[in-house]
Structures are given as C-alpha cells and as structure tokens.
Amino acid sequence: MTQTPPILELRDVDTFYGPVQAHFGLSLRVERGEIVCLLGGNASGKSTTMKIILGLVKPTAGDVLIDGVSVLGLSTPRIVRLGVGTVPEARRLFGAMSVRENLLMGAFTRNDKAAVAADLERVLALFPRVAERIGQQAGTLSGGEQQMVAMARALMARPRIIIMDEPTMGLSPLWVDRVLSLIRDINGEGVSIFMVEQNANLALQIADRGYVLQTGRVVIEAAAADLLVDTRIRDAYLGGAEAA
Amino acid sequence: MTSWFDHTINGLIIGNIYGLLAVGLALIFGVSRLINFAHGSVYVVGAYVGWVAVSVLHTPFPVTLALVVILAALLGIAIERFGIRPLAGAPRIAPLLATIGLSFVLDQTVQILFSPDPRSVPMQLPNWRLEIGGGSIGMLDLLIGGIGITAAGALFAFLKLTKWGWAVRATALDRDAARVVGVDVDQVNRIVFAIAAALGGVGGVLVGMYYNVITPTMGFEATLKGIVAEVVGGVGNVPGAIVGSLLLGIIESYGVALLGTSYRNLFAFLLLIAILVLRPNGLFASRHQLPPEPMTGTFIAPSKPIGLPVPLLAALAAFAIALPLLIDNGYLIQTLTNAWLYALLGLSLTLVAGTSGQVSLGHAALLAIGGYTSALLAADYGFPVWLTIIAGGLMAAGLGTLLVSPAFRLRGHYVSIATLGIGEIVALVILNWESVTHGPIGVAGIPPLEFFGRPLYDTNAIYWVAFAIMLALALLQVRLLSSHLGRTMRAVRDDDVAARSFGISLNRYKGLAFAFGGFVAGISGAFTAHMYSFINHETFNTHISVLALTIAILGGMGNVGGAILGAVALIGLPEVFRIAAEYRILLYGIALLLLVRFRPQGLLGTV
Ligand SMILES: Nc1ncnc2c1ncn2[C@@H]1O[C@H](COP(=O)(O)OP(=O)(O)OP(=O)(O)O)[C@@H](O)[C@H]1O
Ligand SMILES: [Mg+2]
Numbered sequence: 001m002t003q004t005p006p007i008l009e010l011r012d013v014d015t016f017y018g019p020v021q022a023h024f025g026l027s028l029r030v031e032r033g034e035i036v037c038l039l040g041g042n043a044s045g046k047s048t049t050m051k052i053i054l055g056l057v058k059p060t061a062g063d064v065l066i067d068g069v070s071v072l073g074l075s076t077p078r079i080v081r082l083g084v085g086t087v088p089e090a091r092r093l094f095g096a097m098s099v100r101e102n103l104l105m106g107a108f109t110r111n112d113k114a115a116v117a118a119d120l121e122r123v124l125a126l127f128p129r130v131a132e133r134i135g136q137q138a139g140t141l142s143g144g145e146q147q148m149v150a151m152a153r154a155l156m157a158r159p160r161i162i163i164m165d166e167p168t169m170g171l172s173p174l175w176v177d178r179v180l181s182l183i184r185d186i187n188g189e190g191v192s193i194f195m196v197e198q199n200a201n202l203a204l205q206i207a208d209r210g211y212v213l214q215t216g217r218v219v220i221e222a223a224a225a226d227l228l229v230d231t232r233i234r235d236a237y238l239g240g241a242e243a244a
Numbered sequence: 245m246t247s248w249f250d251h252t253i254n255g256l257i258i259g260n261i262y263g264l265l266a267v268g269l270a271l272i273f274g275v276s277r278l279i280n281f282a283h284g285s286v287y288v289v290g291a292y293v294g295w296v297a298v299s300v301l302h303t304p305f306p307v308t309l310a311l312v313v314i315l316a317a318l319l320g321i322a323i324e325r326f327g328i329r330p331l332a333g334a335p336r337i338a339p340l341l342a343t344i345g346l347s348f349v350l351d352q353t354v355q356i357l358f359s360p361d362p363r364s365v366p367m368q369l370p371n372w373r374l375e376i377g378g379g380s381i382g383m384l385d386l387l388i389g390g391i392g393i394t395a396a397g398a399l400f401a402f403l404k405l406t407k408w409g410w411a412v413r414a415t416a417l418d419r420d421a422a423r424v425v426g427v428d429v430d431q432v433n434r435i436v437f438a439i440a441a442a443l444g445g446v447g448g449v450l451v452g453m454y455y456n457v458i459t460p461t462m463g464f465e466a467t468l469k470g471i472v473a474e475v476v477g478g479v480g481n482v483p484g485a486i487v488g489s490l491l492l493g494i495i496e497s498y499g500v501a502l503l504g505t506s507y508r509n510l511f512a513f514l515l516l517i518a519i520l521v522l523r524p525n526g527l528f529a530s531r532h533q534l535p536p537e538p539m540t541g542t543f544i545a546p547s548k549p550i551g552l553p554v555p556l557l558a559a560l561a562a563f564a565i566a567l568p569l570l571i572d573n574g575y576l577i578q579t580l581t582n583a584w585l586y587a588l589l590g591l592s593l594t595l596v597a598g599t600s601g602q603v604s605l606g607h608a609a610l611l612a613i614g615g616y617t618s619a620l621l622a623a624d625y626g627f628p629v630w631l632t633i634i635a636g637g638l639m640a641a642g643l644g645t646l647l648v649s650p651a652f653r654l655r656g657h658y659v660s661i662a663t664l665g666i667g668e669i670v671a672l673v674i675l676n677w678e679s680v681t682h683g684p685i686g687v688a689g690i691p692p693l694e695f696f697g698r699p700l701y702d703t704n705a706i707y708w709v710a711f712a713i714m715l716a717l718a719l720l721q722v723r724l725l726s727s728h729l730g731r732t733m734r735a736v737r738d739d740d741v742a743a744r745s746f747g748i749s750l751n752r753y754k755g756l757a758f759a760f761g762g763f764v765a766g767i768s769g770a771f772t773a774h775m776y777s778f779i780n781h782e783t784f785n786t787h788i789s790v791l792a793l794t795i796a797i798l799g800g801m802g803n804v805g806g807a808i809l810g811a812v813a814l815i816g817l818p819e820v821f822r823i824a825a826e827y828r829i830l831l832y833g834i835a836l837l838l839l840v841r842f843r844p845q846g847l848l849g850t851v
Binding site: 054056075076077080081086088092093094095096097101104105106108109153157 | 407410411413414417418420421422423424425426427428
C-alpha cells in the first residue's frame with residue numbers, strides 16, 4: 001500500500017455526446033509505475049476515456065484527478081504540462097513535418113533547450129529505427145515506424161504517465177512484439193502507462209492490472225495475470241459479447 | 245504608350261499587394277479551415293489608419309507602417325476572439341457567415357467615421373523613377389516589392405524556425421494532435437489572425453499610396469481578389485498563395501492592357517471559376533496531396549419548425565390584402581411592396597441554400613438577369629411587360645442554372661465562393677456588354693408595370709400585384725417542399741454521399757432547385773426593374789446577395805413562411821424607423837452576426 005495518491009484517477013464519470021451516453025459512472029485508477037490496460041469491444045467508450053483524461057471532452061458528472069488533484073477545469077495544454085503524454089488513436093503524426101520536427105513538437109511544453117536536445121539523443125537511442133528516418137517526412141513512414149515516432153514524440157515531453165490508444169493497431173505480429181517490449185522499456189524508466197488495447201492477450205502480458213469496459217461501464221477489474229488465466233470471463237466480454 | 249515591361253511591373257506590384265492579402269487568408273484557412281470574408285475590411289482599416297497617420301499625424305513612413313501593423317494586428321485578434329472563437333462547435337459555414345457580417349460592420353463603421361468619399365493617401369517617397377529599356381520602375385514599386393519580399397521572408401522564417409511557427413504548422417496539419425502535445429490552439433489562432441491582419445493592413449496602406457485613393461468600400465473587392473489568389477495557389481497553401489497572387493496580378497495587368505480597365509475583375513473571376521472547376525485543389529496540388537478537409541456542413545441548425553395554424557396564416561394574408569384600404573399611407577405601402585419583392589428573393593435563396601444546402605453568395609445575379617431581360621425586352625424591343633416579366637423569370641431560371649452548373653460538383657465553402665464569383669461575372673458582363681445592356685449608363689425609361697394591358701401607376705395596385713405574385717409562388721414552393729422532390733432535395737443536402745449511393749443524381753436536384761429558385765428571383769428582379777423604371781449594373785449588388793441570405797437565415801433556412809417574415813422584418817422595419825442607408829447595412833451585418841451566433845435556426849425554425 002502506498003500513501004501517495006494514484007497518478008491518474010477517474011471517479012464516477014458520466015460522459016455524453018449530445019443525447020448519447022458514452023460513460024456510466026466510470027471509475028478507474030493508475031498507480032505510479034504501473035502499466036494498466038483498458039480492454040473492451042468496439043464502441044465501449046475506450047477512446048472517449050482518453051479524451052476525458054486529456055480534457056478534449058468534458059464529463060457531465062464525476063471527476064478526473066492527476067496526483068489527487070482535479071483537472072476538470074484545465075485546458076488540454078495545461079493537462080499536458082502536468083506530465084501527461086499521449087499516443088493518440090491512429091498515431092496522428094504531423095504528416096508534412098519531418099520526423100525530427102515531430103519529435104521536437106513533442107517537447108512543445110518545455111523550455112529547457114539543452115535538456116530537450118539531450119532527451120532527443122536518449123529517445124533516438126531507444127528507437128534506433130526512428131533515428132534512421134530522422135529527416136524523412138513523417139507521413140511517408142510505414143505504419144509501424146509511425147507508431148514508434150508517436151511513442152518517441154510522447155516521451156519527448158518527459159511525461160510521468162503516457163496514455164496510449166491502441167498502440168498495436170494495424171501492426172504485424174513482429175511489430176506488435178516490438179511495440180510492447182518498448183512500452184515495457186519505457187515503463188522501466190519509471191513512466192506509468194495507461195493503454196487501451198483490443199489485443200487483450202498480448203497487452204495483458206506486459207500489464208500489471210486491467211479493466212474491462214462494456215458499453216461505458218467497468219465490468220471487471222483484476223490483476224493482469226488473473227485476467228490472462230480467466231479466459232472465460234475475458235471471452236465473455238471481449239469479442240464474445242459482441243456476437244451476443 | 246506604356247510598354248509590356250511596365251505592364252509586367254504593374255502586374256507584379258498589384259500581385260504583391262494581393263499576396264499580402266492572400267497569404268493571410270491561407271494562414272487562417274490553414275489553422276481554422278475558414279475563409280475569412282472580413283479580411284478585406286482589415287485592409288480597409290489599415291488604409292485608413294495609414295491615412296490618419298500621414299495626413300493628420302504627419303508621421304514619417306516607418307512610423308506609419310508600424311502604426312498600421314500594430315492596429316491591424318489588434319483588430320485581427322479581436323475578430324478572432326469575438327467573431328470566430330465563439331463559433332468553435334458550429335458547422336463550418338457558420339464562421340464564414342459571421343465573417344461576412346463582420347465585414348459589413350467594419351466597412352460601414354469606416355464609412356460612417358470617414359464618409360464614403362474617396363481620400364488620397366499622400367505618398368511619402370521621392371517621386372524618382374529608374375528608366376530601364378522602354379519602361380521604368382518607381383521608388384514606390386521598389387518599396388512595395390521590398391516589403392512583399394521582406395514580409396514573405398519573415399513569415400517563412402517564423403514558420404520554419406520558431407517554436408510558435410512550428411505550432412502553427414502543426415495545428416494546420418492536425419489540430420487535435422497539436423492539442424495533445426500541449427499546443428494552445430486558441431493562442432495559435434490568435435497569432436495567425438494577428439499576422440494575417442497585419443499583412444492585410446500593410447496591403448491597404450500600400451494600395452492607398454499606389455493608386456493614391458482609398459474608399460471605405462474597397463475591402464470587399466480586396467477580399468475577393470485575395471480569395472481568388474488563394475484558390476489559384478491551393479486553399480491553405482501559403483507559398484501557393486504568393487505564386488497565385490503574382491499570377492493574378494500579371495494576368496489582370498495584361499488583360500487590362502489588352503481590353504481596358506473595366507475588364508480587370510472579369511479576368512480575376514473567370515480565373516477563379518476555371519480553377520474551381522478544373523483544379524479545385526489549386527494549380528500546385530500534386531496528385532498525391534489530399535484535398536483540404538472537405539468543407540461540408542450545411543448551415544442547417546437542427547430544429548423543429550414552428551408550425552403556424554392555417555387560419556392564422558389566412559387571416560394574415562387577408563390583413564395584408566386589406567391593408568391599403570385600412571390605412572392611407574403610401575410610403576408604408578411602398579415599403580411593404582418592396583418587402584414582398586425581397587420575400588421572393590428570400591424564397592428563392594431559402595430553397596437553394598436551405599432546402600438543398602447550396603449556400604449561394606451570388607443570388608443578386610439572378611435578380612439582375614431577370615431585371616435586365618425584362619427591362620431590355622420591354623424598353624428596346626417593345627414586348628408587353630407582363631410577357632417580359634415572365635421571360636425575365638425564365639431567363640434567370642435557365643441562364644442562372646446554366647451558369648452555376650459547373651459548380652454543382654463543389655461542396656460547402658467552395659459553392660459559396662463559386663456562386664460569389666459567378667455573381668460578380670454576371671455584373672461585369674452587364675457592365676461591359678454595352679451593345680446589349682447599355683453598359684455603365686444602365687437602362688432608363690423602362691416601361692411601367694401593366695395589368696392586362698393597362699399600365700399600373702397606383703401604389704396600392706402595384707402592392708396587390710406584388711403580393712399576389714409572392715403569395716402564389718410561396719404556395720407553389722410549399723407544395724414543392726412537401727412533394728417527393730422536396731424530400732429528395734433535403735436528402736441531398738443532409739448527406740450527399742448517401743443520397744448518391746441510393747442512385748440519386750445530385751446534379752439534377754441541385755439544378756431543379758436553382759431553376760425554380762432562379763425563376764422566383766428573376767420575377768422579383770423583373771418586377772423591380774419596371775417599378776423603378778431605371779436599373780444599372782449596381783442595382784443588384786453583392787450587398788443584396790448577403791441581405792437575401794440574412795433574410796433566409798432570420799426566417800429559418802428552408803422555411804417558406806420564414807423567408808416572408810424575414811423580408812418584412814429586414815426591409816420593413818428599418819424603413820418604418822427611417823434608418824439611414826449606411827446604418828442599415830451596419831444593422832444587416834449585426835443581424836447576421838447575432839443570428840449565426842445565437843439563433844442559427846432563425847425565427848420560425850429550419851425545415
Ligand atoms: N464525437 C462523437 N460524437 C458522438 N458520439 C461519439 C463521438 N465519439 C464517440 N462517440 C460514441 O461514443 C461511443 C464510444 O466511442 P469510443 O470512440 O470511445 O469507443 P471505443 O471503445 O474507442 O471504440 P473502438 O474500439 O471502435 O475504437 C460510441 O458509441 C461512439 O459512437
Ligand atoms: Mg477507440
């Protein structure tokens with residue numbers, strides 16, 4: 001048990017898109033240093049959870065806390081400055097800018113030029129593949145390479161937590177493994193990770209805990225190891241639920 | 245004889261000034277996906293700030309320039325903050341309409357403050373010219389060229405080398421991604437509007453010095469030229485806007501050299517339509533380049549139309565018919581006659597822009613076609629007036645539809661720009677085709693309205709005929725809207741992709757909307773021509789197009805009763821309160837701004 005508040009916490013969040021409700025009393029938390037995985041079928045509200053954390057969408061009820069402090073009133077840039085890095089759904093690189101420019105845009109909130117330059121070296125060492133492509137236009141990279149750049153860009157802000165929306169989407173098995181092991185490496189440097197995944201089996205192998213979301217409600221919360229073994233429960237909610 | 249060298253220099257100088265405008269438009273489009281129709285008004289403000297500085301404060305040139313840059317930038321920031329940002333969640337066409345309202349407000353404010361009379365901005369430079377071969381370059385030419393190049397250089401350095409310059413580029417590429425890396429996109433917008441306005445303001449002073457004359461009304465044309473240059477270069481493409489501007493300047497300059505000054509704008513707008521139809525992504529778009537985000541989104545705020553009970557409507561109609569007998573006020577009756585004629589225009593536009601979603605900004609051209617057809621047939625060829633009015637309606641329907649048909653494949657913003665350009669072309673053809681249209685002197689002595697061969701002079705009789713025509717066409721439009729045809733038009737408006745996938749031919753339905761709307765507007769224009777007995781190429785100007793749109797929005801887009809109500813409110817009320825003409829346009833601008841912001845569904849709701 002730790003006395004410090006969780007780095008990220010959602011409490012009883014309700015979210016609406018016009019008349020459509022996307023979250024029903026959603027609560028979850030990420031402790032420092034954890035990798036937490038949010039699982040769920042299509043349209044269960046996973047991406048909306050990301051938008052809520054970043055302040056891109058505001059909930060109608062409930063609270064979002066970072067280090068125990070509510071961020072509901074803050075704009076997205078302010079939340080980012082608190083140490084929240086993002087790997088958005090479908091990567092969202094700045095396609096017509098070079099890889100280097102994309103990485104430096106990741107450090108937009110920082111003013112310490114020398115440290116940013118040092119971090120660029122460090123990040124490039126972590127992603128040798130990205131280093132090779134540093135001058136290329138980001139939009140011309142392969143999907144897997146773009147995913148690497150998106151993760152590297154998130155790291156450039158020196159975040160304390162990175163939230164990732166389906167980082168393995170559309171990648172071949174080889175690249176999925178690469179991405180997951182990089183996530184573990186990043187976590188090893190002390191960065192907490194909150195990731196949305198549909199690739200439940202693989203994601204749970206690196207995660208500490210997992211939540212299963214179904215139509216905007218958390219239906220299971222468990223240690224990743226337990227979720228991995230309990231195929232029955234998982235299948236009922238992931239994939240299985242959609243057929244029903 | 246001026247040489248081709250001089251024409252080229254002249255074209256490049258004018259192109260430089262267009263460039264100062266177009267670059268700003270491109271920057272703004274890049275980050276906000278908005279075509280800023282208030283841009284030319286900033287240029288006007290810049291010109292007048294320059295005039296005050298030079299003529300009243302007697303500042304030296306560098307100080308003049310600095311004052312213009314600062315004040316224009318502040319104005320740009322204010323426009324962004326109060327005109328654009330509140331509309332962040334609205335359909336894309338909403339901020340466009342707001343900028344049109346803003347341009348009315350700004351232009352008219354300048355006009356009220358400085359009078360409509362032209363003023364000259366004294367040039368603050370030695371009148372020295374460098375002779376080269378057969379031509380010459382003046383000090384001012386060099387200065388304008390120098391400022392253009394310096395501004396472009398500074399802008400590129402800003403975009404390539406500075407942190408906020410990167411943020412501007414990143415925001416233009418992907419707004420949400422920029423936000424999640426911590427970019428404050430409101431700040432980016434503010435910066436971009438400030439830069440754009442500063443450049444536009446500088447353009448205004450320079451043009452004042454170059455032509456040695458400024459007027460409060462020069463802004464609209466400047467906006468249009470900037471838009472043309474931007475479209476030529478590819479909407480949102482900053483280097484493209486510069487090349488497009490220089491190209492436009494040179495084409496205009498050569499065109500003027502060949503055919504005369506009154507053809508200048510014709511070249512610009514023909515170029516616009518050609519680019520929109522043939523290369524809507526601009527001259528420099530590569531095959532692989534994605535088209536700029538499709539600018540869809542009609543201006544239809546979802547709402548439940550307010551259904552007025554039939555007995556009430558019948559009572560209102562009866563009251564309108566009885567009115568001339570109840571009161572003896574010729575002025576009021578004339579005003580209401582005017583309102584019925586504007587109601588016809590409103591009916592036409594509410595069908596085209598509301599029901600079928602094609603937000604036309606050139607609707608006054610349909611009035612002009614109807615008015616000129618009828619006036620010329622009656623005055624020059626002696627046809628009976630009742631026949632020429634119908635001919636006017638048919639001509640507006642046929643020619644209007646034919647002229648916009650190349651624009652049918654466009655969507656959203658592009659439709660508005662294209663219709664605006666087509667409207668300007670119609671006005672310019674009327675101005676220049678002297679052998680048929682009498683050119684700049686206009687058509688005088690148009691025979692009066694007649695009713696079965698008897699000329700109509702009586703105010704009340706004219707009122708009744710106008711009301712009867714309006715009522716008949718309104719009822720016809722109601723029938724049309726409730727038919728299968730009306731439903732299909734709304735389907736095309738709401739989702740053209742889905743409509744097409746159901747096998748609906750979009751062009752046919754857009755064509756039908758323009759044909760019916762054109763007929764209604766043409767009748768209105770023709771009636772007006774005979775009522776006034778004189779028209780010229782400025783009778784049906786762009787202000788009227790925007791007024792028509794305001795009428796349609798005020799009533800509720802697509803709403804027949806709303807168009808009539810909107811016309812009575814916007815034509816009748818200012819007249820009843822005897823508001824002077826220049827304040828009236830200010831009022832229309834404010835009405836448009838407030839409507840877009842607070843009641844996009846209008847008074848009676850959209851259909
Ligand atoms: N901008 C929006 N406007 C209206 N409804 C939305 C919007 N964004 C999401 N929704 C709705 O909210 C619900 C949750 O969407 P969300 O994108 O969070 O799902 P998701 O779990 O990320 O799905 P996927 O696995 O397909 O990415 C869906 O029903 C979706 O239609
Ligand atoms: Mg998603």
